[in-house]
Amino acid sequence: MFIRPSAFLLAAIACSPVFFGCGGKFLKAPTTAAKATTPKAEPAITAASALADAAKALAGTWRCSGSIYGADGAASPSTVTLNVSLGLDKAWLQTEFVVSSGKYKYNFNSYRTFDPSSSKWVNVIVDNLGGHAVSGSTDGIIWTGESSGPMGKMEIRDTETIVSPGEVNMFGQYSLDGRNWSTGYELSCKK
Structure with missing residues (x-):
C-alpha cells in the first residue's frame, strides 16, 4: 500500500497535540505524566x-x-x-x-x-x-x-x-x- 506523504503530513499536523488536536481545540503540549505517542508510518517509497x-x-x-x-x-x-x-x-x-x-x-x-x-x-x-x-x-x-x-x-x-x-x-x-x-x-x- 502506498501512503502519500502529503496526506500523512496533513493528518499529522491536524491531529498534532501541539497545534489543535483532532477536535480542533488548542491543546497543551503533553506533560511527562501523559506522553504523546507518535503513530508509526510506513517508510516513504522512493x-x-x-x-x-x-x-x-x-x-x-x-x-x-x-x-x-x-x-x-x-x-x-x-x-x-x-x-x-x-x-x-x-x-x-x-x-x-x-x-x-x-x-x-x-x-x-x-x-x-x-x-x-x-x-x-x-x-x-x-x-x-x-x-x-x-x-x-x-x-x-x-x-x-x-x-x-x-x-x-x-x-x-x-x-x-x-x-x-x-x-x-x-x-x-x-x-x-x-x-x-x-x-x-x-x-x-x-x-
Whole structure:
C-alpha cells in the first residue's frame, strides 16, 4: 500500500497535540505524566526503492506467446521477446518489446519510473510505427493513458499481472472514443 506523504503530513499536523488536536481545540503540549505517542508510518517509497523492487521482479529476458491484434480486430498468433533492465543511471526501467513471429511486426521501447511525490508510476513508449504513448499506474498492474500513432489518438489500458515469480500475463486494450474498447494484445510471458 502506498501512503502519500502529503496526506500523512496533513493528518499529522491536524491531529498534532501541539497545534489543535483532532477536535480542533488548542491543546497543551503533553506533560511527562501523559506522553504523546507518535503513530508509526510506513517508510516513504522512493523512486530508487520502487525501481529496485520492480527490477528484481522484472529484469531479464522474457519469452512471450499469445496474440497481437490488428486494427481490424484480427488476432495473429505471435511470439514476443521482452528485454527488461535498469537504464539511464538506474532512473528508469527500460523494456525492449520485439515481436519475433506473427503477422504484425510491432516493436517498442518503454521507459518506466516511479514518482514518489504522487505515488504513481509513469510509462513512456515509443514504437517502430512512429507512435508514442504515456500512461500511469498507482499499483503497477493497471496502466491507463493516451497514445498517438497511425490510428490517431486513443486511450489505452494495459494490465500486467505477475502470476508467479518468472511468469507475467499481459493484456492491452485501446479505445478510439473512450467508451468502446478493443484488444491490442494478450500475452503470457516467462523468464
